[in-house]
Amino acid sequence: MVRKAVIPAAGLGTRFLPATKASPKEMLPIIDTPTIQYVVQEAVDSGIEDILIISGRGKRAIEDHFDRNYELEERIKGKEDDVMYDEIRNLTNLANIHFIRQKDINGLGDAIYYARQHTGNEPFAVLLGDTIIDSVIPVTQQLIDIYEQYESSVIAVETVPRDKVSRYGIVGGDELSEKLMRLNQLIEKPTIVDAPSNLAIAGRYILTPGIYKALEKTPKGKGNELQLTDAMIELLKRESIYSQTFEGKRYDIGNKLDFIKTTIEYALKRKEFSSKVLAFMKEIIAQHEG
Numbered sequence: 268m269v270r271k272a273v274i275p276a277a278g279l280g281t282r283f284l285p286a287t288k289a290s291p292k293e294m295l296p297i298i299d300t301p302t303i304q305y306v307v308q309e310a311v312d313s314g315i316e317d318i319l320i321i322s323g324r325g326k327r328a329i330e331d332h333f334d335r336n337y338e339l340e341e342r343i344k345g346k347e348d349d350v351m352y353d354e355i356r357n358l359t360n361l362a363n364i365h366f367i368r369q370k371d372i373n374g375l376g377d378a379i380y381y382a383r384q385h386t387g388n389e390p391f392a393v394l395l396g397d398t399i400i401d402s403v404i405p406v407t408q409q410l411i412d413i414y415e416q417y418e419s420s421v422i423a424v425e426t427v428p429r430d431k432v433s434r435y436g437i438v439g440g441d442e443l444s445e446k447l448m449r450l451n452q453l454i455e456k457p458t459i460v461d462a463p464s465n466l467a468i469a470g471r472y473i474l475t476p477g478i479y480k481a482l483e484k485t486p487k488g489k490g491n492e493l494q495l496t497d498a499m500i501e502l503l504k505r506e507s508i509y510s511q512t513f514e515g516k517r518y519d520i521g522n523k524l525d526f527i528k529t530t531i532e533y534a535l536k537r538k539e540f541s542s543k544v545l546a547f548m549k550e551i552i553a554q555h556e557g
């Protein structure tokens with residue numbers, strides 16, 4: 268059973284400067300909800316009871332967001348917006364949320380290694396704190412379903428255009444069904460010629476505890492950081508790893524253009540904004556074309 272999740276959120280967010288100089292990118296709101304709240308909600312909706320957030324310098328706002336704020340609660344209690352009061356109160360009861368600080372920002376693999384005592388001998392989910400996936404069945408749940416069948420690590424992947432494979436971690440292997448693959452290759456940012464497929468690693472994983480030994484054996488890679496993909500290549504020498512093409516749409520808010528697109532799409536999903544935002548967009552488009 269997968270009961271625990273790890274959410275790495277310690278990164279420097281250099282692609283989103285200057286906003287991320289003193290504020291965590293994981294707290295950038297999509298409309299009115301911080302990105303990491305969507306991520307925590309996905310974990311909770313997938314049956315996760317215990318969440319470890321990998322935090323770091325300048326990330327206090329994340330800890331405060333999932334903590335009580337008595338003064339604010341008192342102020343909005345009994346006012347017209349009871350729904351908001353409930354939402355603010357419930358934020359602290361979503362799951363058991365713990366924090367640990369990554370001392371030096373040494374890469375995603377290093378961030379995951381901080382979770383070893385917390386997850387112990389159990390498999391655990393990893394959800395990147397700057398990536399939202401909108402889906403009918405939460406993606407972490409989709410991966411847990413595969414884990415329960417094979418009791419091995421599972422990576423969520425998505426199809427990307429062939430000419431863009433060099434931007435992603437790409438997987439290759441034997442197709443077991445239309446969406447499921449048993450991996451025999453993982454390559455970080457391959458050339459088009461070297462890419463075994465156009466299936467890219469998408470920010471959600473189920474990992475077995477074997478990943479910690481693999482991380483210990485993995486030398487620092489790109490950017491002199493410990494890369495999770497490199498550790499998974501090491502893990503693949505000893506354990507099976509599967510990939511599942513998830514159902515849903517991924518939004519990486521860590522880069523500015525995708526953040527803008529995400530905000531627009533989420534505004535269009537909201538009843539109170541959709542027609543107004545659409546009318547505004549039509550007006551803007553007409554101005555730019557006119």
Ligand code: UTP
Pocket residue numbers: 275276277278279280281282283293321369371372373374375377378395396397398521
């Ligand atoms: P990214 O590589 O997208 O985040 O990591 P980054 O390094 O902050 O971004 P840029 O490239 O400088 O703009 C994906 C997730 O992993 C976390 C990040 O916080 C992000 O949520 N992360 C990354 C860590 O927790 N620790 C790290 O050392 C690196």
